Each structure stands twice: as C-alpha cells, then as structure tokens.
Amino acid sequence: YVLTQPPSxxxxxxxxxxxxxxxxxxxxxxxxxxQQRPGQAPVLVVFDDSDRxxxxxxxxxxxxxxxxxxxxxxxxxxxxxxxxxxxxxxxSSDTWVFGGGTKLTVL
Amino acid sequence: ELQLVxxxxxxxxxxxxxxxxxxxxxxxxxxxxxxxxxxxxxKGLEWVSYINSNSSTIYYADSVKGRFTxxxxxxxxxxxxxxxxxxxxxxxxxxxxxxxxxTTRPGWFDPWGQGALVTVSS
Numbered sequence: 001y002v003l004t005q006p007p008s009x010x011x012x013x014x015x016x017x018x019x020x021x022x023x024x025x026x027x028x029x030x031x032x033x034x035q036q037r038p039g040q041a042p043v044l045v046v047f048d049d050s051d052r053x054x055x056x057x058x059x060x061x062x063x064x065x066x067x068x069x070x071x072x073x074x075x076x077x078x079x080x081x082x083x084x085x086x087x088x089x090x091x092s093s094d095t096w097v098f099g100g101g102t103k104l105t106v107l
Numbered sequence: 108e109l110q111l112v113x114x115x116x117x118x119x120x121x122x123x124x125x126x127x128x129x130x131x132x133x134x135x136x137x138x139x140x141x142x143x144x145x146x147x148x149x150k151g152l153e154w155v156s157y158i159n160s161n162s163s164t165i166y167y168a169d170s171v172k173g174r175f176t177x178x179x180x181x182x183x184x185x186x187x188x189x190x191x192x193x194x195x196x197x198x199x200x201x202x203x204x205x206x207x208x209x210t211t212r213p214g215w216f217d218p219w220g221q222g223a224l225v226t227v228s229s
Binding site (some may be wrong): 030032034036041042043046047048053084085086089092094095096097098099100101 | 121127140144151152153154157166168169202204212213214215216217218219220221
C-alpha cells in the first residue's frame with residue numbers, strides 16, 4: 001500500500017496550510033499524522049483521521065474521504081515549520097505504512 | 108511523565124550485529140503494544156517492527172525480515188531490537204514508539220523515544 005504526499009508546501013504566516021496524503025481508498029482506513037521538527041522525534045498531531053491529542057492546538061485538524069486524507073493547519077506560525085507524515089495500517093500485509101513526508105515552510 | 112529512552116546505537120561493520128534497547132517509564136508498559144521505526148539520514152520514516160503486549164504477535168517490514176528480531180521484557184519495562192547481518196542501508200536513527208493501547212485494532216504511535224543512531228560502515 002502506497003501513501004503519496006507532496007514533498008513540500010509553503011504558506012504565509014496566518015494563512016491555512018493543507019497537506020494531502022493520497023492512497024487507494026484511503027477513506028476506508030484510519031489515518032494518523034505526525035509532526036517532526038528538525039533534529040527531534042516525531043510527535044502525533046492527529047489520530048483516527050480527525051481526532052487531536054489534548055496537547056495539540058485546535059489549529060490542527062484532519063479529514064479523510066475517498067482517495068485523499070488532509071491535514072489542515074490554520075493560522076500557521078513559524079513554529080509549525082516541520083516535516084509532516086501520514087500513516088495507515090495495511091491489513092493486507094500486516095504492516096504500518098508512512099507517507100514520504102511533506103516539508104512545511106512558513107514564508 | 109511518559110518517556111521512552113533508546114540505547115545501544117553505534118558504529119558497526121557490514122555483516123555485524125547490534126542490539127537496541129528501549130526503556131519505558133511513566134506508564135504500565137506490559138499493557139501496551141510497541142513498535143520500532145527508523146529514519147535514514149535525510150529520509151522519511153520507515154516502520155520496522157511491532158510486538159504486542161505479551162509477545163504473542165510480531166510483525167516485521169519486509170526489508171528486515173529474517174535479520175531483525177523484536178522482543179520485550181515486561182518485568183524490566185524494556186523493548187529490544189536485535190539486528191543481525193547489518194547492511195549499509197540499515198544506517199538510520201531508530202525510534203521506539205508506543206502503540207495507542209487500543210487492542211481491538213491497530214492504532215497510532217504516541218509517544219516516541221528520542222532515537223538511537225545506528226551507522227553501518229566499514
């Protein structure tokens with residue numbers, strides 16, 4: 001199972017960033033999203049398509065339908081600059097799959 | 108505080124072996140499934156292996172199957188990854204990560220350790 005993410009997304013401060021994750025009928029799977037700042041370990045920001053851990057700001061949200069899942073970050077600030085990865089469980093191979101990652105740049 | 112701390116990384120020659128450890132604290136380790144994930148320099152995340160709470164179910168990525176062995180010691184709150192027949196392409200930061208704790212279906216990874224660097228080179 002392959003997850004496809006855009007290599008990079010750029011957005012101005014205060015605007016909304018949308019990072020996509022494409023996969024065959026991904027809408028039928030649960031998608032999780034991770035943020036990885038440079039030199040740091042990944043951090044969970046969205047789980048089960050659209051739920052947020054309590055420590056994650058409401059600016060982070062997710063959706064999933066058809067062949068595309070989307071992580072949306074509203075009111076982007078410099079602290080959101082990071083790599084973002086989507087993840088799903090592939091039941092046909094009993095493996096977890098990560099997308100290739102998207103580098104978010106705040107202009 | 109939830110914490111995972113990896114150790115055992117280092118430089119090893121191709122064909123050699125290394126054993127990584129991950130020590131957990133701040134939660135009841137024996138109740139949670141665990142994973143290893145790696146990240147090659149400048150590359151993305153790659154899931155490596157999974158073990159359930161009582162070690163009865165184990166999965167591996169095809170890239171490491173037959174060479175790596177995951178295990179755990181619940182009495183010592185520890186997770187391990189025995190890596191044999193190492194190759195240059197195994198060079199990466201290796202993270203341990205706790206599964207969500209939802210035992211009825213695969214979950215998400217939270218938290219992650221800080222990672223241990225494994226370098227395979229002659």
